[in-house]
Amino acid sequence: MARETKRARLARMHEEYAILCELIPAPACALDFADPFQLLVATVLSAQTTDRRVNTVTPELFDRFPDAATLGRARLEEVEEIIRPLGFYHAKSRNIIALAAQLEADHGGVVPATMDGLTALPGVGRKTANVVLGNAFGIPGFPVDTHVLRVTGRLRWRADWRDAHPDPAKVEREITACFPPEEWTDLSHRLILFGRSTCHARKPACGTCPLADSCPSAA
DNA sequence: ATCCCGAGGG
DNA sequence: CCCTCTGGAT
Incomplete structure (x- = not known):
């Protein structure tokens, strides 16, 4: 497969995000505390x-x-x-x-x-801080946890996808540069849920994955 | 067995 | 860069 252009990758990122939005209908915060x-x-x-x-x-x-x-x-x-x-x-x-x-x-x-x-x-840390900023104060943030690192790597949403130990802050900067701030919190949440439900660390469910068609890492 | 919405410390 | 902290659910 020819090397994907930046523009094509950005388009793919938005398409895949749209698919995740259909896949995961209710993006509510599971930790629902008003305080x-x-x-x-x-x-x-x-x-x-x-x-x-x-x-x-x-x-x-x-x-x-x-x-x-x-x-x-x-x-x-x-x-x-x-x-x-x-x-x-x-x-x-x-x-x-x-x-x-x-x-x-x-x-x-x-x-x-x-x-x-x-x-x-x-x-x-930054992950926890971003969750609180987003959910308690409505301040856009992109929480990066292990799921986000793994999923963005497999989907090659980031240039350093080969890096086995990427810097979370760098990933945060790189991904947020590709989406408008009002989508950051939701995007992170869906990537996390997707990582938990389908794109598992050891045994990713590529057979039933809705992103398998476009995923560069799909088995 | 495998995984779970990390962060601090060495 | 590694390691550790811990129990419960599936």
């Missing part, structure tokens, strides 16, 4: 876990520790007990307590609506 603080904590907890399981522990967690002031002063063991089913519970408990304490100290418990403010908090 930015609770969304932030829930998003931190969702690392290496499913949103469904996070939602099983958050009612009790936020019933006891509804805000930064209370969670920041929580006993470690008490938090551990509540979030134990998530796995990584020891590290995560320390993380969210430290996060809440820092948030209380630096911002009076109010979640900052900026990338710099969010990523300065312990346990918050």
Whole structure:
């Protein structure tokens, strides 16, 4: 196959995104918290876990520790007990307590609506920050997680698709340059769901994949 | 077995 | 660049 021109690749990206929009009808955020603080904590907890399981522990967690002031002063063991089913519970408990304490100290418990403010908090990287910015504040962002890295690589949506360990921030810049800001959050979400449901890490379901026709990596 | 909407640390 | 943190669902 001849080398794809930049223009052709951009057209393919938009076509494939349109197909994903049909494939995944409801792009609602699974972590649906109106309160930015609770969304932030829930998003931190969702690392290496499913949103469904996070939602099983958050009612009790936020019933006891509804805000930064209370969670920041929580006993470690008490938090551990509540979030134990998530796995990584020891590290995560320390993380969210430290996060809440820092948030209380630096911002009076109010979640900052900026990338710099969010990523300065312990346990918050660009991925988490972008999720919070998008879902709590309506600020366009493109969360890049392992699914997004894998899927954009396989689809060759980025120039460095050969790189086994791409820089997430670089991927974020590269992909957002190809879509209007109002589509970033939705695009990321759909790529993640697509990666989970079809474009698996080890055994991608190319046989039933709706993008197989145009995917350069399809088996 | 395989995977789960990461981030910090060495 | 690697590693670790962890339990539950499928």
